[in-house]
Amino acid sequence: MKLAVVGGGSTYTPELIDGFARLRDTLPIEELVLVDPAADRLELVSGLARRIFAKQDHAGRITTTTDVDAGVADADAVLLQLRVGGQAARDQDETWPLECGCVGQETTGAGGLAKALRTVPVVLDIAERVRRTNPDAWIIDFTNPVGIVTRALLQAGHKAVGLCNVAIGFQRKFARLLEVEPGQVHLDHVGLNHLSWELGVRLGGPDGENVLPKLLAEHGDAIADDLRMPRKLVDRLGVVPSYYLRYFYAHDEVVRELGTKPSRAAEVAAMEKELLEMYGDPALDEKPELLAKRGGAFYSEAAVDLAASLLGDGGSPVQVVNTYNNGTLPFLADDAVIEVQARVGRDGATPLAVPALDPLYAGLIANVTAYEDLALEAALRGGRDRVFKALLAHPLIGQYDYAEGLTDRLIAHNREHLAWA
Known part of the structure; x- marks a missing residue:
């Protein structure tokens, strides 16, 4: 089995390598190309x-190349974990929106749109290169914004599944609190990428006992603290929102907070410099503890599980992934990309049925999906007006004067990455 990782020079990669090494029986890799x-x-x-x-x-061979065509040739699966513009572009995504009183974040709001505009054309070019050399290869996308990027891939006819580590992070956290093995915890995870809720936590499988009320009663303070949301809010909802929902549920508070400290990108850039110095130490032969602070916890386990299921019979039959809606959420179009539990195998991912959603969640999902429709159109076709409409549609923006100012800033800060600008 041959896997290629595009973006293999990322400081994330040793997390992935560690998972490949530990879980080699699940995913027997013969060659890994970075x-x-x-x-x-x-x-x-x-x-x-x-x-x-x-x-x-691990007996597998690790090779490297700067040539995408050479790297993906004959690969059974290609993992995408790239960042167009690097941490410098991320730093801009996280700062210029604040000038307009809006959240500065790399995957949602105006910053998320900027990242989508930079990223979608590059990812589609890579995917076409994969298709020319090995059309049967699976593309596993970990590149943000995962929902928009995955939809771009699927819409262009590629064999693709999107992956995020939010769900597996919750699974591991709840397993610790319940004192059970992670494989015993099944999440009723529903929503979009970075806009999701855990509606239930079941033991043993999709039809197991829902112990979420017990978790909230006994560990509500710890769960709320991790989310950085008030315990009373979590109790009123009766579900566990993704920590990305804080940008929606406490927008103004977050904007004030972000304006008082360095960007996350600046913190990560400093961390990456230190990590790369560590990686150059010939005595280091394991992922350093500092990497856990970089983000992406449990990414390797999720990636191995997904790749093993798509390429064979080694992975879990049910996993949280990003894939086409296909009627799962009846208020969305079939070609919307959602993030839910799905049955995963050689033929791809098929979402499991989900219960009717409270309008509190369904309304926000529908709103953000409409934004993602417009964001993808802007990424594919370009143009100031398309950027403006996507920003105006986003629930974190939604006012024309904000959208005007953000449009000007987005284009000014990303001109070198936008062919049409």
């Missing part, structure tokens, strides 16, 4: 990757 235009980062990351494989007696 693809990245940054040859210097590739050298540091691949050196550590080989040492991790060697320490854990």
Whole structure:
């Protein structure tokens, strides 16, 4: 089995490598190709990757290339974890929206739209290269904004599934609180990427006992603290919202908070510099503890599980993924991309049925899906007016003067990445 990781020079990659090494019986990789235009980062990351494989007696071969065509050739699956513009572009996404009184964040709001506009054309180009060399390969997208990017891939006819680590993070957290193995915890996870709720927590499988009321009663303070939301809000909802819902439920509070400290991108950039120095140490043969602060916890387990299911019979039959709606949420079009539990196998992902949603959740999902429709149109076709309409449609913006100011700033800060600008 051959896998390619586009964006393999990312400081995330050792997390992925560690998972591949530990879970080699689930996903038996013979060759892993790390693809990245940054040859210097590739050298540091691949050196550590080989040492991790060697320490854990993994027989797989790790190679590197800066050439996408060469890297994806004959791959059974291609994992996308790229960041167009790097942390510098992310820093802009997180700062200029604040000038208009709106949340600055890399995956939602105006910053999320900027990232989508930079990313979609690049991802589609990579996917076409994959299709030319091996049309049967699966594309697993971890590149944000996952929902929009996955829809772009599916809409263009690619074999693609989107992946996020939010659900597996909740699964692991709830398993610890319940003192059970993670595999015993099944989530009633419903929504869009970075806009989701855990409506139930079931033991043993999709039809198991719902222990969410017990979790909230006994561990509500800890859960609310992790979300950075008031306990009384979580109790009133009776569900566990993704921590990304804080941008919606406490927008003005978050804007004030973000205006008083360095951007997350600045923090991550400093962390990445330190990590890359660590990766260059020939004595290091395991992922460093600092990597846990970088983000992406449990990404490797989720990626291995998904790839194993798509390529064979080694993964879990039910996983949380991003895929076409196809009637699962009746208030959305079939070609909307949702994030729910799905049965995953060689033929792809088929969402499980979900109960009728409270309008509190359904309304916001519908609103953000409408924004994503417009965002994808702007990413594919360009144009100031399309950018403006997408921003105006976003529930975190929604006022014409905000949308006007944000449109000007978005284009000014991203002109080098926008072919039409």
